[in-house]
Amino acid sequence: MRVVVVGAGPGGLTLAHGLRRAGVDVVVYERDGASGRRQGISLHVDERGASALRSCLPPAHVAMVEATGGGPRERTLTLSEVDGVLKVVGEQPTDGRAGRALPGRQVHRPLLRAVLLTGLEDVVRFGAEFTRFEQRADGTVGVWFADGGRDTADVLVGADGIGSAVRRQYLPHVRVVDTGQRMLMGATPLRALVGTGLPELVGDSPARVRARGTMVVLGVLRFTEPPAAARERWLPALRRGAVAGVEDYVMWALPVARERLGSPDSVWRRAREQAVDLPPVLRLVVDEAWPDVTVELRMGVIPPTPAWPAGPVTVVGDAVHSARGFGGNLAMRDAHRLCEALVEAHRGRLGLLDAIGRYEDSLRRTGFAPGAAEVDR
Numbered sequence: 001m002r003v004v005v006v007g008a009g010p011g012g013l014t015l016a017h018g019l020r021r022a023g024v025d026v027v028v029y030e031r032d033g034a035s036g037r038r039q040g041i042s043l044h045v046d047e048r049g050a051s052a053l054r055s056c057l058p059p060a061h062v063a064m065v066e067a068t069g070g071g072p073r074e075r076t077l078t079l080s081e082v083d084g085v086l087k088v089v090g091e092q093p094t095d096g097r098a099g100r101a102l103p104g105r106q107v108h109r110p111l112l113r114a115v116l117l118t119g120l121e122d123v124v125r126f127g128a129e130f131t132r133f134e135q136r137a138d139g140t141v142g143v144w145f146a147d148g149g150r151d152t153a154d155v156l157v158g159a160d161g162i163g164s165a166v167r168r169q170y171l172p173h174v175r176v177v178d179t180g181q182r183m184l185m186g187a188t189p190l191r192a193l194v195g196t197g198l199p200e201l202v203g204d205s206p207a208r209v210r211a212r213g214t215m216v217v218l219g220v221l222r223f224t225e226p227p228a229a230a231r232e233r234w235l236p237a238l239r240r241g242a243v244a245g246v247e248d249y250v251m252w253a254l255p256v257a258r259e260r261l262g263s264p265d266s267v268w269r270r271a272r273e274q275a276v277d278l279p280p281v282l283r284l285v286v287d288e289a290w291p292d293v294t295v296e297l298r299m300g301v302i303p304p305t306p307a308w309p310a311g312p313v314t315v316v317g318d319a320v321h322s323a324r325g326f327g328g329n330l331a332m333r334d335a336h337r338l339c340e341a342l343v344e345a346h347r348g349r350l351g352l353l354d355a356i357g358r359y360e361d362s363l364r365r366t367g368f369a370p371g372a373a374e375v376d377r
C-alpha cells in the first residue's frame with residue numbers, strides 16, 4: 001500500500017512516522033521549504049496529542065519531546081491589575097469542561113517539528129505544492145504538484161491545514177469562515193523579564209491577563225531538560241541547529257479584531273502599537289520579544305461537515321476541523337487513528353475503504369470541536 005500525505009504539520013508527520021514503523025510505504029509532500037513558515041512558537045500538548053505521539057513515534061523521539069516539555073499545566077490563571085500591580089485574581093482547572101483546555105505541557109513548536117522530521121528525511125519532499133488529484137477506475141489516486149511532479153497513491157491524505165487544497169477538491173461544500181479575529185503572537189526570553197516577578201507569578205500555568213481593556217495570553221516555557229543536553233541524551237540524530245540557542249521564554253498572544261490592526265508595518269511593531277496602553281510589565285514583554293518570531297495569524301472556523309462516503313482520499317487535522325488552542329492535539333490524534341486503521345488494511349484485516357470509513361466515523365464522533373484555527377494565507 002502506498003500512502004501519499006500532503007502537508008508536513010503535526011498531523012502529517014505523526015501519521016508518516018506511524019505508517020513507516022508499521023512497514024507501510026509513505027511519502028509526505030510539503031509546500032514550504034525545510035525550515036517551514038513561522039506558525040507560532042509553542043503548543044499546549046495534552047494527553048490526546050501525547051498519546052498519539054507515544055503510539056506513532058519511535059521511543060527516542062517520544063523521550064526527546066517529553067524531556068523538553070515545560071512543567072505540568074493543571075490550571076489556567078486569570079490575572080488582572082489590582083492597585084496598579086498584576087495579581088492572580090482567579091483560576092480554573094484545565095479539565096476539558098466547557099471549552100477549557102485539558103491538562104498538558106507546553107512544548108516548543110519548532111523543536112517538535114524538528115523532532116517529527118528526524119528519521120523521515122527520505123520520506124518528506126519539501127517545496128512540493130499539491131495542486132490536484134484524480135480518482136482512477138482501478139481505485140488508485142493520481143496526485144499532481146505545482147512543479148509538474150506527480151505520484152500515484154492507494155490512499156491520499158490531506159494533512160494540509162485549514163486552507164487544505166485536498167479538502168477543497170474532495171469536499172468542496174466545506175466552508176472556512178474568517179472570524180475577523182487576528183492573533184498577534186510572539187515570545188520573549190525569560191532573561192529579559194528578570195526582576196519583574198511575572199514569570200514567578202505565572203509559573204507553568206497558562207494565564208489570561210485582562211488589563212486596561214485588553215486581553216493577553218501568556219505561557220512560560222521552562223524546558224524541563226535543556227534542549228541541547230536532551231538531544232545528546234535522547235536523539236543525537238536530531239538536527240543540531242534545532243536546539244542551538246534555544247532558551248526559556250514566555251509565549252504571548254494578543255487577540256485583536258481585524259479593524260483594530262494598525263499600519264501594515266513589521267508584525268512586532270504592530271504588536272508594540274497594540275501593547276502601548278498595557279501595564280508596564282506587559283509592555284516590556286512585547287518590547288523585548290524576538291521580532292523575527294512575532295507572527296500575525298488570521299483565525300477561521302470550519303462548521304461541522306455532514307458525513308461523506310469513504311473513498312481513497314481522506315483528511316486529518318485542521319484540514320477538516322478547527323480548534324483554537326488544541327487543534328494540534330486533534331491533528332495528532334487523527335493521525336494516530338488513521339494510522340491504526342490503515343495498518344489494519346495493510347495487514348489484510350480490513351478492507352481499505354472500511355478502514356478509512358472507520359477513521360472518518362471516529363472523526364465525526366469526536367473531531368468536530370468548535371473553535372477557530374489559523375486561516376491559511
Ligand SMILES: Cc1cc2nc3c(=O)[nH]c(=O)nc-3n(C[C@H](O)[C@H](O)[C@H](O)COP(=O)(O)OP(=O)(O)OC[C@H]3O[C@@H](n4cnc5c(N)ncnc54)[C@H](O)[C@@H]3O)c2cc1C
Nearest residue numbers: 007009010011031043044130160161317318326327328329
Ligand atoms: C495562535 C495559535 C495557537 C495555537 N496553539 C495551540 C496549542 O497550544 N495546542 C494545540 O494543540 N494547537 C494549537 N494551535 C492549533 C495548531 O497550530 C493547529 O491545529 C495544528 O498545527 C494543525 O496541524 P495540521 O497538521 O492539521 O496542519 P498544519 O500545522 O497547518 O500543517 C499543514 C501543512 O501543510 C502544508 N501545506 C498546505 N498546503 C499545502 C499544499 N497545497 N501542498 C503541500 N503542502 C501544503 C503547510 O505548509 C503545513 O506545513 C494553535 C493555533 C494558533 C493559530
